[in-house]
Amino acid sequence: RDGAASGVYAHAPELTHYLQSTFVPSVVPQQDEYDAKEQARQYLEKLADQVSPGAKLLPFGSMANGFALKNSDMDLCCFLAKDAPVRSPSELVELLGRLIEQETNFYVKTLPRARIPIIKLTMPPTASVPAGMACDIGFENRLALENTRLLLTYAMVDARLRTLVLFLKVWTKRRKINNPYRGTLSSYGYVLLVIHFLAHVKQPPILPNLQRLPLPESANLDELTYEGHDISFFDDVDALPSVFQTTNGESAGELLIDFFRYFSKEFNYAGLVVSIRSEAGTMQKTTKGWHIDIETDPEGTVRDQHKLCIEDPFQLDYNVARTVTKDGLYTIRGEFMRAFRILTTPSRSPEGIGAVINS
Ligand code: CTP
Ligand code: MG
Incomplete structure:
Protein backbone atom coordinates (compact mmCIF):
# COMPACT_ATOMS: atom_id res chain seq x y z
CA ARG A 1 0.00 0.00 0.00
CA VAL A 27 -0.12 31.67 5.33
CA VAL A 28 -2.00 32.59 8.52
CA PRO A 29 -3.14 36.19 9.13
CA GLN A 30 -1.18 38.45 11.46
CA GLN A 31 -2.79 40.09 14.46
CA ASP A 32 -3.14 43.47 12.68
CA GLU A 33 -5.33 41.84 10.04
CA TYR A 34 -7.62 40.36 12.70
CA ASP A 35 -7.72 43.78 14.39
CA ALA A 36 -8.65 45.63 11.18
CA LYS A 37 -11.41 43.11 10.45
CA GLU A 38 -12.77 43.29 13.99
CA GLN A 39 -12.86 47.07 13.71
CA ALA A 40 -14.78 46.85 10.45
CA ARG A 41 -17.19 44.34 12.00
CA GLN A 42 -17.92 46.65 14.93
CA TYR A 43 -18.55 49.59 12.63
CA LEU A 44 -20.86 47.55 10.38
CA GLU A 45 -22.68 46.33 13.49
CA LYS A 46 -23.40 49.95 14.44
CA LEU A 47 -24.94 50.49 11.02
CA ALA A 48 -26.99 47.30 11.36
CA ASP A 49 -28.22 48.62 14.72
CA GLN A 50 -29.49 51.75 12.96
CA VAL A 51 -31.49 49.63 10.54
CA SER A 52 -32.85 47.35 13.26
CA PRO A 53 -32.17 48.31 16.88
CA GLY A 54 -30.26 45.62 18.80
CA ALA A 55 -29.04 43.81 15.67
CA LYS A 56 -25.80 41.85 16.06
CA LEU A 57 -23.25 40.99 13.35
CA LEU A 58 -21.49 37.74 14.22
CA PRO A 59 -18.52 36.26 12.37
CA PHE A 60 -18.66 32.72 10.97
CA GLY A 61 -16.58 30.81 8.42
CA SER A 62 -12.82 31.04 8.32
CA MET A 63 -12.40 34.17 10.47
CA ALA A 64 -14.14 32.31 13.29
CA ASN A 65 -13.28 28.63 12.78
CA GLY A 66 -9.50 28.72 13.09
CA PHE A 67 -8.83 28.07 9.38
CA ALA A 68 -8.28 31.60 8.07
CA LEU A 69 -5.64 32.37 5.48
CA LYS A 70 -4.14 35.85 4.97
CA ASN A 71 -6.67 38.15 3.28
CA SER A 72 -9.50 35.65 3.42
CA ASP A 73 -13.04 36.98 3.14
CA MET A 74 -14.91 37.88 6.27
CA ASP A 75 -18.25 36.07 6.59
CA LEU A 76 -20.72 37.88 8.84
CA CYS A 77 -24.23 36.97 9.84
CA CYS A 78 -26.78 39.51 11.07
CA PHE A 79 -29.16 38.52 13.87
CA LEU A 80 -32.06 40.79 14.79
CA ALA A 81 -33.10 41.44 18.38
CA LYS A 82 -35.98 39.23 19.54
CA ASP A 83 -38.34 42.19 19.89
CA ALA A 84 -37.26 43.87 16.63
CA PRO A 85 -39.90 44.55 13.95
CA VAL A 86 -40.13 41.63 11.54
CA ARG A 87 -38.47 42.28 8.21
CA SER A 88 -37.66 39.93 5.36
CA PRO A 89 -33.99 39.20 4.62
CA SER A 90 -34.33 40.81 1.17
CA GLU A 91 -35.69 44.02 2.70
CA LEU A 92 -32.84 44.04 5.23
CA VAL A 93 -30.28 43.47 2.48
CA GLU A 94 -31.55 46.54 0.65
CA LEU A 95 -31.82 48.79 3.71
CA LEU A 96 -28.47 47.89 5.26
CA GLY A 97 -26.75 47.79 1.87
CA ARG A 98 -27.85 51.36 1.14
CA LEU A 99 -26.70 52.62 4.54
CA ILE A 100 -23.26 50.96 4.20
CA GLU A 101 -22.89 52.57 0.78
CA GLN A 102 -23.63 56.03 2.23
CA GLU A 103 -21.47 55.70 5.35
CA THR A 104 -18.35 53.71 4.37
CA ASN A 105 -15.72 53.24 1.64
CA PHE A 106 -16.99 49.77 0.92
CA TYR A 107 -18.07 49.02 -2.61
CA VAL A 108 -21.51 47.45 -2.10
CA LYS A 109 -23.30 44.81 -4.11
CA THR A 110 -26.65 43.55 -2.83
CA LEU A 111 -28.23 40.24 -3.79
CA PRO A 112 -31.72 40.65 -2.26
CA ARG A 113 -33.34 38.00 -4.47
CA ALA A 114 -30.74 35.25 -4.14
CA ARG A 115 -31.77 31.94 -2.52
CA ILE A 116 -29.85 33.22 0.49
CA PRO A 117 -30.01 37.05 0.28
CA ILE A 118 -26.64 38.66 1.05
CA ILE A 119 -24.70 41.91 0.91
CA LYS A 120 -21.27 41.66 -0.71
CA LEU A 121 -18.72 44.28 0.34
CA THR A 122 -15.29 45.02 -1.02
CA MET A 123 -12.84 47.58 0.25
CA PRO A 124 -9.97 48.77 -1.94
CA PRO A 125 -6.46 48.57 -0.42
CA THR A 126 -5.61 51.30 2.10
CA ALA A 127 -2.54 52.05 4.23
CA SER A 128 -3.95 50.20 7.24
CA VAL A 129 -5.45 47.34 5.19
CA PRO A 130 -2.93 46.93 2.35
CA ALA A 131 -4.66 43.95 0.80
CA GLY A 132 -8.15 45.43 0.92
CA MET A 133 -11.02 43.51 2.45
CA ALA A 134 -13.95 41.46 1.22
CA CYS A 135 -16.96 40.71 3.36
CA ASP A 136 -20.30 38.94 2.94
CA ILE A 137 -23.24 39.72 5.22
CA GLY A 138 -26.12 37.25 5.48
CA PHE A 139 -29.10 37.11 7.82
CA GLU A 140 -30.34 34.79 10.58
CA ASN A 141 -28.21 31.84 9.48
CA ARG A 142 -27.99 30.09 12.82
CA LEU A 143 -26.80 26.77 11.37
CA ALA A 144 -23.75 28.41 9.77
N1 CTP B 1 -21.12 27.07 4.69
C1 CTP B 1 -22.19 26.21 4.74
N2 CTP B 1 -22.47 25.39 3.67
C2 CTP B 1 -21.68 25.40 2.56
C3 CTP B 1 -20.58 26.27 2.49
C4 CTP B 1 -20.33 27.08 3.58
O1 CTP B 1 -22.89 26.18 5.76
N3 CTP B 1 -21.97 24.59 1.53
C5 CTP B 1 -20.85 27.96 5.83
C6 CTP B 1 -20.06 27.28 6.93
O2 CTP B 1 -20.46 27.84 8.17
C7 CTP B 1 -18.64 27.69 6.64
C8 CTP B 1 -18.84 29.08 6.08
O3 CTP B 1 -20.08 29.05 5.39
O4 CTP B 1 -17.83 27.66 7.82
C9 CTP B 1 -17.76 29.54 5.14
O5 CTP B 1 -17.57 28.59 4.12
P1 CTP B 1 -16.33 28.60 3.15
O6 CTP B 1 -16.21 29.93 2.52
O7 CTP B 1 -16.42 27.38 2.31
O8 CTP B 1 -15.14 28.35 4.17
P2 CTP B 1 -14.06 29.33 4.74
O9 CTP B 1 -13.46 28.58 5.91
O10 CTP B 1 -14.63 30.66 5.02
O11 CTP B 1 -12.97 29.33 3.58
P3 CTP B 1 -12.44 30.45 2.59
O12 CTP B 1 -11.25 31.02 3.31
O13 CTP B 1 -12.09 29.65 1.37
O14 CTP B 1 -13.55 31.44 2.38
MG1 MG C 1 -15.22 32.18 3.65
Whole structure:
Protein backbone atom coordinates (compact mmCIF):
# COMPACT_ATOMS: atom_id res chain seq x y z
CA ARG A 1 0.00 0.00 0.00
CA ASP A 2 2.61 2.54 -1.09
CA GLY A 3 4.22 2.73 2.32
CA ALA A 4 0.97 3.39 4.16
CA ALA A 5 0.87 0.00 5.83
CA SER A 6 4.31 0.42 7.35
CA GLY A 7 3.18 3.81 8.61
CA VAL A 8 6.16 5.54 7.07
CA TYR A 9 6.36 7.67 4.00
CA ALA A 10 9.99 8.50 3.29
CA HIS A 11 9.35 12.23 2.88
CA ALA A 12 6.98 12.59 5.82
CA PRO A 13 9.49 13.99 8.37
CA GLU A 14 10.72 16.58 5.90
CA LEU A 15 7.18 17.51 4.90
CA THR A 16 6.09 17.83 8.53
CA HIS A 17 9.00 20.13 9.25
CA TYR A 18 8.19 22.26 6.23
CA LEU A 19 4.49 22.49 7.14
CA GLN A 20 5.13 23.49 10.73
CA SER A 21 8.14 25.76 10.45
CA THR A 22 7.61 27.43 7.08
CA PHE A 23 4.22 26.85 5.55
CA VAL A 24 1.75 27.50 8.38
CA PRO A 25 3.42 30.69 9.71
CA SER A 26 3.57 32.13 6.19
CA VAL A 27 -0.12 31.67 5.33
CA VAL A 28 -2.00 32.59 8.52
CA PRO A 29 -3.14 36.19 9.13
CA GLN A 30 -1.18 38.45 11.46
CA GLN A 31 -2.79 40.09 14.46
CA ASP A 32 -3.14 43.47 12.68
CA GLU A 33 -5.33 41.84 10.04
CA TYR A 34 -7.62 40.36 12.70
CA ASP A 35 -7.72 43.78 14.39
CA ALA A 36 -8.65 45.63 11.18
CA LYS A 37 -11.41 43.11 10.45
CA GLU A 38 -12.77 43.29 13.99
CA GLN A 39 -12.86 47.07 13.71
CA ALA A 40 -14.78 46.85 10.45
CA ARG A 41 -17.19 44.34 12.00
CA GLN A 42 -17.92 46.65 14.93
CA TYR A 43 -18.55 49.59 12.63
CA LEU A 44 -20.86 47.55 10.38
CA GLU A 45 -22.68 46.33 13.49
CA LYS A 46 -23.40 49.95 14.44
CA LEU A 47 -24.94 50.49 11.02
CA ALA A 48 -26.99 47.30 11.36
CA ASP A 49 -28.22 48.62 14.72
CA GLN A 50 -29.49 51.75 12.96
CA VAL A 51 -31.49 49.63 10.54
CA SER A 52 -32.85 47.35 13.26
CA PRO A 53 -32.17 48.31 16.88
CA GLY A 54 -30.26 45.62 18.80
CA ALA A 55 -29.04 43.81 15.67
CA LYS A 56 -25.80 41.85 16.06
CA LEU A 57 -23.25 40.99 13.35
CA LEU A 58 -21.49 37.74 14.22
CA PRO A 59 -18.52 36.26 12.37
CA PHE A 60 -18.66 32.72 10.97
CA GLY A 61 -16.58 30.81 8.42
CA SER A 62 -12.82 31.04 8.32
CA MET A 63 -12.40 34.17 10.47
CA ALA A 64 -14.14 32.31 13.29
CA ASN A 65 -13.28 28.63 12.78
CA GLY A 66 -9.50 28.72 13.09
CA PHE A 67 -8.83 28.07 9.38
CA ALA A 68 -8.28 31.60 8.07
CA LEU A 69 -5.64 32.37 5.48
CA LYS A 70 -4.14 35.85 4.97
CA ASN A 71 -6.67 38.15 3.28
CA SER A 72 -9.50 35.65 3.42
CA ASP A 73 -13.04 36.98 3.14
CA MET A 74 -14.91 37.88 6.27
CA ASP A 75 -18.25 36.07 6.59
CA LEU A 76 -20.72 37.88 8.84
CA CYS A 77 -24.23 36.97 9.84
CA CYS A 78 -26.78 39.51 11.07
CA PHE A 79 -29.16 38.52 13.87
CA LEU A 80 -32.06 40.79 14.79
CA ALA A 81 -33.10 41.44 18.38
CA LYS A 82 -35.98 39.23 19.54
CA ASP A 83 -38.34 42.19 19.89
CA ALA A 84 -37.26 43.87 16.63
CA PRO A 85 -39.90 44.55 13.95
CA VAL A 86 -40.13 41.63 11.54
CA ARG A 87 -38.47 42.28 8.21
CA SER A 88 -37.66 39.93 5.36
CA PRO A 89 -33.99 39.20 4.62
CA SER A 90 -34.33 40.81 1.17
CA GLU A 91 -35.69 44.02 2.70
CA LEU A 92 -32.84 44.04 5.23
CA VAL A 93 -30.28 43.47 2.48
CA GLU A 94 -31.55 46.54 0.65
CA LEU A 95 -31.82 48.79 3.71
CA LEU A 96 -28.47 47.89 5.26
CA GLY A 97 -26.75 47.79 1.87
CA ARG A 98 -27.85 51.36 1.14
CA LEU A 99 -26.70 52.62 4.54
CA ILE A 100 -23.26 50.96 4.20
CA GLU A 101 -22.89 52.57 0.78
CA GLN A 102 -23.63 56.03 2.23
CA GLU A 103 -21.47 55.70 5.35
CA THR A 104 -18.35 53.71 4.37
CA ASN A 105 -15.72 53.24 1.64
CA PHE A 106 -16.99 49.77 0.92
CA TYR A 107 -18.07 49.02 -2.61
CA VAL A 108 -21.51 47.45 -2.10
CA LYS A 109 -23.30 44.81 -4.11
CA THR A 110 -26.65 43.55 -2.83
CA LEU A 111 -28.23 40.24 -3.79
CA PRO A 112 -31.72 40.65 -2.26
CA ARG A 113 -33.34 38.00 -4.47
CA ALA A 114 -30.74 35.25 -4.14
CA ARG A 115 -31.77 31.94 -2.52
CA ILE A 116 -29.85 33.22 0.49
CA PRO A 117 -30.01 37.05 0.28
CA ILE A 118 -26.64 38.66 1.05
CA ILE A 119 -24.70 41.91 0.91
CA LYS A 120 -21.27 41.66 -0.71
CA LEU A 121 -18.72 44.28 0.34
CA THR A 122 -15.29 45.02 -1.02
CA MET A 123 -12.84 47.58 0.25
CA PRO A 124 -9.97 48.77 -1.94
CA PRO A 125 -6.46 48.57 -0.42
CA THR A 126 -5.61 51.30 2.10
CA ALA A 127 -2.54 52.05 4.23
CA SER A 128 -3.95 50.20 7.24
CA VAL A 129 -5.45 47.34 5.19
CA PRO A 130 -2.93 46.93 2.35
CA ALA A 131 -4.66 43.95 0.80
CA GLY A 132 -8.15 45.43 0.92
CA MET A 133 -11.02 43.51 2.45
CA ALA A 134 -13.95 41.46 1.22
CA CYS A 135 -16.96 40.71 3.36
CA ASP A 136 -20.30 38.94 2.94
CA ILE A 137 -23.24 39.72 5.22
CA GLY A 138 -26.12 37.25 5.48
CA PHE A 139 -29.10 37.11 7.82
CA GLU A 140 -30.34 34.79 10.58
CA ASN A 141 -28.21 31.84 9.48
CA ARG A 142 -27.99 30.09 12.82
CA LEU A 143 -26.80 26.77 11.37
CA ALA A 144 -23.75 28.41 9.77
CA LEU A 145 -22.85 29.83 13.16
CA GLU A 146 -23.21 26.40 14.79
CA ASN A 147 -21.22 24.51 12.16
CA THR A 148 -18.48 27.14 12.50
CA ARG A 149 -18.42 26.41 16.24
CA LEU A 150 -18.22 22.66 15.54
CA LEU A 151 -15.22 23.15 13.22
CA LEU A 152 -13.53 25.46 15.73
CA THR A 153 -13.97 22.88 18.49
CA TYR A 154 -12.42 20.17 16.30
CA ALA A 155 -9.55 22.55 15.51
CA MET A 156 -8.91 22.99 19.24
CA VAL A 157 -8.89 19.23 19.89
CA ASP A 158 -5.86 18.42 17.75
CA ALA A 159 -3.45 20.86 16.07
CA ARG A 160 -2.82 18.46 13.16
CA LEU A 161 -6.31 19.21 11.81
CA ARG A 162 -5.50 22.88 11.33
CA THR A 163 -2.17 22.14 9.64
CA LEU A 164 -3.84 19.78 7.16
CA VAL A 165 -6.73 22.15 6.47
CA LEU A 166 -4.51 25.19 5.92
CA PHE A 167 -2.37 23.23 3.47
CA LEU A 168 -5.42 21.91 1.62
CA LYS A 169 -6.99 25.37 1.40
CA VAL A 170 -3.90 26.92 -0.18
CA TRP A 171 -3.33 23.92 -2.41
CA THR A 172 -6.96 23.58 -3.61
CA LYS A 173 -7.06 27.30 -4.44
CA ARG A 174 -3.80 27.11 -6.42
CA ARG A 175 -4.95 23.98 -8.21
CA LYS A 176 -8.33 25.62 -8.91
CA ILE A 177 -10.44 22.92 -7.29
CA ASN A 178 -11.94 25.19 -4.58
CA ASN A 179 -14.77 26.71 -6.57
CA PRO A 180 -18.34 25.57 -5.95
CA TYR A 181 -19.52 27.88 -8.76
CA ARG A 182 -17.35 25.97 -11.22
CA GLY A 183 -18.14 22.39 -10.32
CA THR A 184 -15.68 21.78 -7.50
CA LEU A 185 -15.79 21.93 -3.69
CA SER A 186 -16.00 24.71 -1.07
CA SER A 187 -13.42 25.02 1.71
CA TYR A 188 -16.14 23.90 4.11
CA GLY A 189 -16.46 20.64 2.13
CA TYR A 190 -12.72 19.99 2.24
CA VAL A 191 -12.66 20.59 6.00
CA LEU A 192 -15.39 17.95 6.44
CA LEU A 193 -13.29 15.48 4.40
CA VAL A 194 -10.30 16.06 6.69
CA ILE A 195 -12.41 15.65 9.86
CA HIS A 196 -13.82 12.42 8.44
CA PHE A 197 -10.30 11.18 7.69
CA LEU A 198 -8.96 11.98 11.18
CA ALA A 199 -12.01 10.81 13.15
CA HIS A 200 -13.12 7.76 11.18
CA VAL A 201 -10.43 6.54 8.77
CA LYS A 202 -7.34 6.80 10.96
CA GLN A 203 -6.89 4.00 13.47
CA PRO A 204 -6.49 4.77 16.27
CA PRO A 205 -8.58 7.90 15.63
CA ILE A 206 -6.98 11.33 15.98
CA LEU A 207 -10.28 13.11 16.55
CA PRO A 208 -13.33 11.95 18.53
CA ASN A 209 -16.80 12.18 17.03
CA LEU A 210 -17.95 15.27 18.95
CA GLN A 211 -21.56 14.64 17.92
CA ARG A 212 -21.59 11.18 19.52
CA LEU A 213 -19.85 11.76 22.86
CA PRO A 214 -22.16 12.06 25.87
CA LEU A 215 -22.73 15.80 26.38
CA PRO A 216 -20.55 17.52 29.00
CA GLU A 217 -22.09 18.76 32.24
CA SER A 218 -21.71 22.33 31.01
CA ALA A 219 -24.10 21.69 28.08
CA ASN A 220 -27.10 23.98 27.69
CA LEU A 221 -29.94 21.49 27.48
CA ASP A 222 -32.43 24.10 26.24
CA GLU A 223 -30.65 24.55 22.93
CA LEU A 224 -30.08 21.05 21.59
CA THR A 225 -32.11 21.54 18.44
CA TYR A 226 -32.75 24.36 16.02
CA GLU A 227 -35.64 24.23 13.55
CA GLY A 228 -35.75 20.45 13.88
CA HIS A 229 -32.00 19.96 13.43
CA ASP A 230 -29.96 18.33 16.20
CA ILE A 231 -27.19 20.90 16.75
CA SER A 232 -25.79 19.44 19.96
CA PHE A 233 -22.16 18.36 20.25
CA PHE A 234 -19.47 18.02 22.89
CA ASP A 235 -18.07 21.55 22.99
CA ASP A 236 -16.19 21.64 26.29
CA VAL A 237 -12.56 21.20 25.18
CA ASP A 238 -11.28 21.42 28.76
CA ALA A 239 -13.46 18.48 29.79
CA LEU A 240 -12.57 16.40 26.72
CA PRO A 241 -9.43 14.60 28.01
CA SER A 242 -11.56 12.61 30.48
CA VAL A 243 -13.54 11.08 27.60
CA PHE A 244 -11.13 11.12 24.64
CA GLN A 245 -7.37 11.11 24.19
CA THR A 246 -5.72 9.99 21.01
CA THR A 247 -2.90 7.49 21.05
CA ASN A 248 -2.14 8.09 17.38
CA GLY A 249 1.18 9.90 17.00
CA GLU A 250 1.34 10.14 13.18
CA SER A 251 2.94 13.35 12.00
CA ALA A 252 1.14 16.02 9.97
CA GLY A 253 3.25 15.13 6.92
CA GLU A 254 2.39 11.45 7.15
CA LEU A 255 -1.28 12.27 7.56
CA LEU A 256 -1.31 14.64 4.59
CA ILE A 257 0.25 12.06 2.27
CA ASP A 258 -2.12 9.40 3.57
CA PHE A 259 -5.10 11.75 3.08
CA PHE A 260 -4.14 12.05 -0.59
CA ARG A 261 -3.77 8.27 -0.84
CA TYR A 262 -7.12 7.60 0.81
CA PHE A 263 -9.13 10.04 -1.29
CA SER A 264 -7.44 9.12 -4.56
CA LYS A 265 -7.38 5.33 -4.26
CA GLU A 266 -9.48 4.03 -1.44
CA PHE A 267 -12.66 6.01 -0.82
CA ASN A 268 -15.73 4.57 -2.56
CA TYR A 269 -17.12 7.69 -4.27
CA ALA A 270 -19.76 5.77 -6.20
CA GLY A 271 -21.44 4.17 -3.22
CA LEU A 272 -20.75 6.17 -0.07
CA VAL A 273 -21.64 9.44 1.64
CA VAL A 274 -19.09 11.06 3.96
CA SER A 275 -20.97 11.63 7.24
CA ILE A 276 -18.88 12.92 10.13
CA ARG A 277 -21.81 12.76 12.56
CA SER A 278 -22.45 9.05 11.93
CA GLU A 279 -20.93 6.23 13.97
CA ALA A 280 -19.09 4.69 11.02
CA GLY A 281 -18.20 7.94 9.27
CA THR A 282 -19.89 6.93 6.04
CA MET A 283 -23.34 5.87 4.90
CA GLN A 284 -24.66 4.20 1.78
CA LYS A 285 -25.90 6.72 -0.81
CA THR A 286 -29.06 4.62 -1.12
CA THR A 287 -30.05 5.18 2.51
CA LYS A 288 -30.17 8.94 1.85
CA GLY A 289 -31.70 8.67 -1.59
CA TRP A 290 -28.55 10.19 -3.03
CA HIS A 291 -27.80 7.30 -5.40
CA ILE A 292 -29.53 9.18 -8.23
CA ASP A 293 -26.80 11.30 -9.76
CA ILE A 294 -28.69 14.48 -10.52
CA GLU A 295 -31.81 15.99 -8.98
CA THR A 296 -33.69 18.35 -11.25
CA ASP A 297 -36.54 20.79 -10.76
CA PRO A 298 -39.87 20.13 -12.47
CA GLU A 299 -38.61 22.59 -15.13
CA GLY A 300 -35.57 20.40 -15.70
CA THR A 301 -32.88 22.66 -14.24
CA VAL A 302 -30.20 20.91 -12.24
CA ARG A 303 -30.58 21.39 -8.50
CA ASP A 304 -28.37 18.97 -6.64
CA GLN A 305 -25.70 16.57 -7.80
CA HIS A 306 -24.69 13.46 -5.95
CA LYS A 307 -21.40 12.57 -7.58
CA LEU A 308 -19.55 13.47 -4.40
CA CYS A 309 -21.65 13.22 -1.25
CA ILE A 310 -20.76 14.97 2.01
CA GLU A 311 -23.58 15.17 4.54
CA ASP A 312 -23.76 18.44 6.45
CA PRO A 313 -23.22 17.67 10.17
CA PHE A 314 -26.46 19.43 11.23
CA GLN A 315 -28.60 19.80 8.12
CA LEU A 316 -28.74 16.15 7.25
CA ASP A 317 -30.67 16.51 3.99
CA TYR A 318 -28.03 18.88 2.64
CA ASN A 319 -25.20 17.57 0.46
CA VAL A 320 -22.34 20.04 1.00
CA ALA A 321 -20.76 18.72 -2.22
CA ARG A 322 -23.92 19.15 -4.33
CA THR A 323 -22.04 21.60 -6.58
CA VAL A 324 -19.43 19.03 -7.60
CA THR A 325 -19.97 17.87 -11.17
CA LYS A 326 -18.76 14.67 -12.83
CA ASP A 327 -15.88 16.61 -14.40
CA GLY A 328 -15.20 18.42 -11.15
CA LEU A 329 -14.87 15.17 -9.23
CA TYR A 330 -12.64 13.71 -11.93
CA THR A 331 -10.39 16.77 -11.65
CA ILE A 332 -10.34 16.68 -7.85
CA ARG A 333 -9.40 12.98 -7.77
CA GLY A 334 -6.76 13.56 -10.43
CA GLU A 335 -5.26 16.32 -8.28
CA PHE A 336 -5.26 14.08 -5.18
CA MET A 337 -3.41 11.45 -7.22
CA ARG A 338 -0.91 13.95 -8.55
CA ALA A 339 -0.16 15.23 -5.04
CA PHE A 340 0.24 11.70 -3.71
CA ARG A 341 2.58 10.80 -6.57
CA ILE A 342 4.77 13.87 -6.11
CA LEU A 343 5.01 13.43 -2.35
CA THR A 344 5.97 9.77 -2.58
CA THR A 345 8.44 9.93 -5.47
CA PRO A 346 11.95 9.69 -3.97
CA SER A 347 13.77 11.50 -6.76
CA ARG A 348 11.45 14.49 -6.53
CA SER A 349 12.28 15.39 -2.95
CA PRO A 350 12.76 17.97 -1.56
CA GLU A 351 11.64 20.12 -4.49
CA GLY A 352 8.61 17.85 -4.70
CA ILE A 353 6.98 19.46 -1.71
CA GLY A 354 6.97 22.84 -3.38
CA ALA A 355 5.89 21.24 -6.63
CA VAL A 356 2.70 19.98 -5.03
CA ILE A 357 1.65 23.54 -4.29
CA ASN A 358 3.14 25.36 -7.22
CA SER A 359 3.09 24.81 -10.96
N1 CTP B 1 -21.12 27.07 4.69
C1 CTP B 1 -22.19 26.21 4.74
N2 CTP B 1 -22.47 25.39 3.67
C2 CTP B 1 -21.68 25.40 2.56
C3 CTP B 1 -20.58 26.27 2.49
C4 CTP B 1 -20.33 27.08 3.58
O1 CTP B 1 -22.89 26.18 5.76
N3 CTP B 1 -21.97 24.59 1.53
C5 CTP B 1 -20.85 27.96 5.83
C6 CTP B 1 -20.06 27.28 6.93
O2 CTP B 1 -20.46 27.84 8.17
C7 CTP B 1 -18.64 27.69 6.64
C8 CTP B 1 -18.84 29.08 6.08
O3 CTP B 1 -20.08 29.05 5.39
O4 CTP B 1 -17.83 27.66 7.82
C9 CTP B 1 -17.76 29.54 5.14
O5 CTP B 1 -17.57 28.59 4.12
P1 CTP B 1 -16.33 28.60 3.15
O6 CTP B 1 -16.21 29.93 2.52
O7 CTP B 1 -16.42 27.38 2.31
O8 CTP B 1 -15.14 28.35 4.17
P2 CTP B 1 -14.06 29.33 4.74
O9 CTP B 1 -13.46 28.58 5.91
O10 CTP B 1 -14.63 30.66 5.02
O11 CTP B 1 -12.97 29.33 3.58
P3 CTP B 1 -12.44 30.45 2.59
O12 CTP B 1 -11.25 31.02 3.31
O13 CTP B 1 -12.09 29.65 1.37
O14 CTP B 1 -13.55 31.44 2.38
MG1 MG C 1 -15.22 32.18 3.65
